[in-house]
Amino acid sequence: MVGTKQSGIAAGRLSGEKYAENFSDLHPPLTSHEALVEADRCYFCHDAPCVTACPTGIDIPMFIRQILTENPNGAAKTIFDENIMGGMCARVCPTETLCEQACVRNDCEEKPVLIGQLQRFATDTAMATGEQPYERASSTGKKVAIVGAGPAGLACAHRLALLGHEAVIFEARPKSGGLNEYGIAAYKAAENIAQREVEFITSIGGISVEHGKALGKEITLDGLRNKFDAVFLGMGLGGVNGLGIDGEDGEGVEDAVEFIAGLRQADELSALAVGRKVAVIGGGMTAIDAAVQAKLLGAEEVTIAYRRGKDQMNASAFEQDLAQTNGVTIRHNVQPVRVVVDSGKVSGIELEYTQAQAGKLVGTGETFILNADMVFKAIGQTFNGEVATLALEGRRIRIDSDRKTSLDGVWAGGDCVAGGDDLTVAAVEDGKRAAESIHQTLSA
Amino acid sequence: MVDLRNDFLGIKSPNPFWLASAPPTDRETNVVRAFKAGWGGVVWKTLGEDPHVVNVNGPRYGAIHAGDRRLIGLNNIELITDRPLGINLQEIKKVKREWPDRAMVVSLMVPCEEQNWVDILKAVEDTNADGVELNFGCPHGMSERGMGAAVGQVPEYVGMVARWCKANTRMPVIVKLTPNIGDIRQPARAANEGGADAVSLINTVNSIIGVDLDIMAPEPHTDGKGTHGGYCGPAVKPIALNMVAEIARDPETHGLPISGIGGITTWRDAAEFMALGAGNVQVCTAAMTYGFKIIDELTSGLKNWMSEKGYSSIDEFIGMAVPNVTDWQYLNLNHIVKAKIDQDKCIKCGRCHIVCEDTSHQAITSMLDGQRHFEVIDEECVGCNLCVSVCPVENCITLEQMTEGTDPRTGQPINPDYANWTTHPNNPNRVGEAAE
Numbered sequence: 001m002v003g004t005k006q007s008g009i010a011a012g013r014l015s016g017e018k019y020a021e022n023f024s025d026l027h028p029p030l031t032s033h034e035a036l037v038e039a040d041r042c043y044f045c046h047d048a049p050c051v052t053a054c055p056t057g058i059d060i061p062m063f064i065r066q067i068l069t070e071n072p073n074g075a076a077k078t079i080f081d082e083n084i085m086g087g088m089c090a091r092v093c094p095t096e097t098l099c100e101q102a103c104v105r106n107d108c109e110e111k112p113v114l115i116g117q118l119q120r121f122a123t124d125t126a127m128a129t130g131e132q133p134y135e136r137a138s139s140t141g142k143k144v145a146i147v148g149a150g151p152a153g154l155a156c157a158h159r160l161a162l163l164g165h166e167a168v169i170f171e172a173r174p175k176s177g178g179l180n181e182y183g184i185a186a187y188k189a190a191e192n193i194a195q196r197e198v199e200f201i202t203s204i205g206g207i208s209v210e211h212g213k214a215l216g217k218e219i220t221l222d223g224l225r226n227k228f229d230a231v232f233l234g235m236g237l238g239g240v241n242g243l244g245i246d247g248e249d250g251e252g253v254e255d256a257v258e259f260i261a262g263l264r265q266a267d268e269l270s271a272l273a274v275g276r277k278v279a280v281i282g283g284g285m286t287a288i289d290a291a292v293q294a295k296l297l298g299a300e301e302v303t304i305a306y307r308r309g310k311d312q313m314n315a316s317a318f319e320q321d322l323a324q325t326n327g328v329t330i331r332h333n334v335q336p337v338r339v340v341v342d343s344g345k346v347s348g349i350e351l352e353y354t355q356a357q358a359g360k361l362v363g364t365g366e367t368f369i370l371n372a373d374m375v376f377k378a379i380g381q382t383f384n385g386e387v388a389t390l391a392l393e394g395r396r397i398r399i400d401s402d403r404k405t406s407l408d409g410v411w412a413g414g415d416c417v418a419g420g421d422d423l424t425v426a427a428v429e430d431g432k433r434a435a436e437s438i439h440q441t442l443s444a
Numbered sequence: 445m446v447d448l449r450n451d452f453l454g455i456k457s458p459n460p461f462w463l464a465s466a467p468p469t470d471r472e473t474n475v476v477r478a479f480k481a482g483w484g485g486v487v488w489k490t491l492g493e494d495p496h497v498v499n500v501n502g503p504r505y506g507a508i509h510a511g512d513r514r515l516i517g518l519n520n521i522e523l524i525t526d527r528p529l530g531i532n533l534q535e536i537k538k539v540k541r542e543w544p545d546r547a548m549v550v551s552l553m554v555p556c557e558e559q560n561w562v563d564i565l566k567a568v569e570d571t572n573a574d575g576v577e578l579n580f581g582c583p584h585g586m587s588e589r590g591m592g593a594a595v596g597q598v599p600e601y602v603g604m605v606a607r608w609c610k611a612n613t614r615m616p617v618i619v620k621l622t623p624n625i626g627d628i629r630q631p632a633r634a635a636n637e638g639g640a641d642a643v644s645l646i647n648t649v650n651s652i653i654g655v656d657l658d659i660m661a662p663e664p665h666t667d668g669k670g671t672h673g674g675y676c677g678p679a680v681k682p683i684a685l686n687m688v689a690e691i692a693r694d695p696e697t698h699g700l701p702i703s704g705i706g707g708i709t710t711w712r713d714a715a716e717f718m719a720l721g722a723g724n725v726q727v728c729t730a731a732m733t734y735g736f737k738i739i740d741e742l743t744s745g746l747k748n749w750m751s752e753k754g755y756s757s758i759d760e761f762i763g764m765a766v767p768n769v770t771d772w773q774y775l776n777l778n779h780i781v782k783a784k785i786d787q788d789k790c791i792k793c794g795r796c797h798i799v800c801e802d803t804s805h806q807a808i809t810s811m812l813d814g815q816r817h818f819e820v821i822d823e824e825c826v827g828c829n830l831c832v833s834v835c836p837v838e839n840c841i842t843l844e845q846m847t848e849g850t851d852p853r854t855g856q857p858i859n860p861d862y863a864n865w866t867t868h869p870n871n872p873n874r875v876g877e878a879a880e
């Protein structure tokens with residue numbers, strides 16, 4: 001039996017129940033009593049600030065009122081009208097920086113209405129009925145190609161199908177869902193919600209998914225433009241930023257996103273190997289998720305090393321707290337200069353203190369070594385640039401407010417476009433907006 | 445597919461939700477906003493003769509709040525429209541022309557002389573409005589001038605004015621009733637006999653909402669004095685439901701169309717009024733509390749409930765509960781229920797125990813084996829529903845019917861047969877066979 005204290009990289013650090021407990025739902029769902037009590041707190045504000053703060057513009061006061069009047073299915077419909085992934089968003093949205101931050105209750109009692117939890121209550125109730133709440137408009141005979149079955153692609157497909165078009169999704173991976181399936185932390189996406197949601201969305205009809213078809217490999221953009229009436233690109237970010245330091249290819253240095261994907265797809269968590277001492281380089285959601293899940297897999301010491309201060313971290317305060325309550329140490333103002341490798345294996349990482357000088361981050365020259373037998377890279381993902389003909393902006397696809405790209409008949413959205421928030425909810429909004437714009441163009 | 449369309453006296457509207465005659469329907473701006481939001485129709489704020497009345501320039505409203513300042517009762521001392529008749533008529537005509545699919549009913553209140561009614565009816569006909577509602581309800585201000593509730597409280601007057609109106613207009617006539625009367629069936633019967641096409645109820649209930657203990661005057665007060673007002677909002681719904689049911693089940697008025705009003709805030713409230721016989725409903729306070737947008741909750745909620753129940757149109761459930769409203773003497777005295785506490789849901793607040801202990805039948809424990817534990821003692825429980833009513837957790841305490849064995853309270857075997865007070869041995873006027 002391997003324990004937390006076993007050195008090196010090892011599997012089976014915990015007991016079976018402990019794995020189950022660690023990776024269960026982060027926030028257990030509200031009971032109907034709790035939902036009613038919470039719904040009663042909503043003031044049904046005029047031109048409600050929470051609606052403005054939601055990237056998809058869900059009519060939040062209305063859905064909460066529908067919960068209060070014991071009409072959770074109607075509430076879910078109000079949510080789905082703007083956000084067909086309302087179920088996943090209820091679990092993964094950083095509500096503390098979105099809708100709940102805008103709640104007027106913050107002003108009187110510093111405790112917002114728990115919008116995310118209520119949204120989950122409504123969408124869970126509706127999805128449990130197994131019914132698709134929408135009927136498609138009569139067929140327009142138009143076909144749209146979508147690249148990527150992530151939140152952006154699926155949201156686009158659903159809205160197009162609703163409006164009577166046919167959507168064919170080309171997806172490189174064997175499963176649909178994008179990062180919902182391969183990226184989101186396991187304890188936020190418990191009980192196979194990603195696949196249940198894919199089924200729910202595609203059950204409207206008129207959506208087919210062809211797996212194992214990657215743009216740039218099996219298919220080309222020109223091919224899609226010739227064969228379809230419109231194209232939507234929602235392939236997310238395929239590449240990972242490298243550290244660009246010595247020792248990066250040592251055994252034990254891993255890409256955080258890949259580690260999480262492996263964890264999400266694992267049949268048996270106890271078979272997953274994790275280091276005793278783990279270092280995570282980065283300061284975003286990915287860094288937090290990799291660190292917390294490494295800890296939950298039984299790593300003894302997990303440290304996040306971030307090169308700037310606490311307030312600059314991309315991860316929200318809630319996420320940072322989550323890491324800390326799970327026993328993850330966050331070290332600010334340190335940057336990696338070298339991975340220490342002993343006979344091919346990682347034994348630590350050398351970190352240098354940083355400071356801001358005239359607005360620029362510089363190393364102070366003073367370094368120390370953090371022992372680690374595993375190092376995760378979580379310093380951001382990059383757009384793969386599958387399509388050379390598209391105009392970019394800051395290394396991602398340039399779009400206008402209708403999500404049109406520089407190429408005629410090609411729309412794009414989600415993580416692969418410039419100017420976004422890199423959030424599930426933002427990807428859903430892009431997909432929805434693009435579908436509306438495609439519909440307008442095709443009906444003209 | 446669920447169809448919410450409503451046909452009330454031949455007046456058609458896309459849904460059964462009308463705004464009641466009150467500030468929400470006071471002027472073109474408001475009514476157009478309401479129609480844009482999706483309301484099925486309006487009863488325009490009550491018109492009177494010129495010179496128009498004036499309102500106080502101080503507060504008109506007072507409110508009762510439940511916890512967290514949720515408004516549950518509203519009191520007002522507003523009079524009928526305080527704008528010239530001509531302007532109102534012009535606006536009504538314009539809005540009806542621009543919104544032909546919405547119901548436009550005009551509320552009226554003029555002195556009790558036939559000619560006054562004839563004149564205003566002619567003026568309203570010219571607007572192409574769909575119908576009129578006679579306001580016999582306002583309990584304050586107008587009643588001091590012999591109008592409103594002063595008419596509504598005298599059934600003969602109600603019948604007389606209804607008759608004048610029916611004789612002088614082609615438009616459907618709805619008589620709006622005041623609840624400030626002992627027996628609501630009397631004015632309803634009078635309206636029916638006078639030929640009214642429908643009744644609507646309730647208008648507001650006489651009320652003083654509170655007293656300012658610093659200046660020792662009723663709330664709201666203007667320059668140190670207050671007057672009674674009219675009470676409405678969620679708190680009056682039970683009063684209104686009963687009055688609607690009384691009219692619906694009265695053999696003399698049975699079948700007379702009813703427009704239900706009083707405290708309607710959610711789709712469920714509306715469905716309840718309709719189950720008790722209302723052909724449609726009118727809303728005032730809920731709109732004045734939350735704005736017109738609540739219409740979306742009302743329509744979506746009603747639709748969802750209807751599709752869950754398998755109703756495709758509202759006519760399918762209107763009046764369905766009326767046959768089950770009866771007199772006390774016909775209730776089945778052999779139907780035995782006992783309260784039951786779901787121990788998994790119980791949060792051990794003890795409220796059920798103390799209310800039963802202090803004010804009912806000492807039928808709920810507070811301790812078991814030295815532990816805080818609340819459980820019903822069947823030997824004492826009379827099935828009164830008090831504990832259910834005060835329990836903060838929904839469905840934690842339920843009333844369960846006993847269908848066999850012996851009632852441990854009375855020691856009597858459970859009798860599956862129906863038996864009511866009319867044949868009960870304790871009834872001095874009992875009869876041989878139970879009447880239903």
Ligand SMILES: Cc1cc2nc3c(=O)[nH]c(=O)nc-3n(C[C@H](O)[C@H](O)[C@H](O)COP(=O)(O)OP(=O)(O)OC[C@H]3O[C@@H](n4cnc5c(N)ncnc54)[C@H](O)[C@@H]3O)c2cc1C
Nearest residue numbers: 148150151152172178179214215235236414415422423424
């Ligand atoms: C570790 C991690 C944790 C996160 N946690 C959160 C969170 O808690 N809350 C939150 O709101 N957001 C979170 N995000 C961000 C969120 O997951 C993304 O913003 C969102 O998934 C973007 O959706 P998308 O559809 O643009 O891209 P993706 O979800 O990346 O989907 C793209 C899809 O396209 C496919 N694809 C890629 N290339 C090709 C190709 N060439 N041809 C065909 N198909 C292709 C991919 O396989 C994938 O299925 C997290 C991200 C990561 C990495």
Ligand SMILES: Cc1cc2nc3c(=O)[nH]c(=O)nc-3n(C[C@H](O)[C@H](O)[C@H](O)COP(=O)(O)O)c2cc1C
Nearest residue numbers: 464465466490520646647676677706707727728729
């Ligand atoms: C401020 C106010 C003014 C009202 N004015 C009128 C009126 O002019 N004519 C009328 O028939 N009823 C009037 N009413 C009564 C309402 O139409 C309605 O019958 C009553 O408020 C009960 O419904 P509710 O509980 O939905 O508010 C008024 C009510 C309020 C609150």
Ligand code: SF4
Nearest residue numbers: 501502503504505732
């Ligand atoms: S509701 Fe409008 S009119 Fe009335 S007191 Fe407030 S601001 Fe004045």
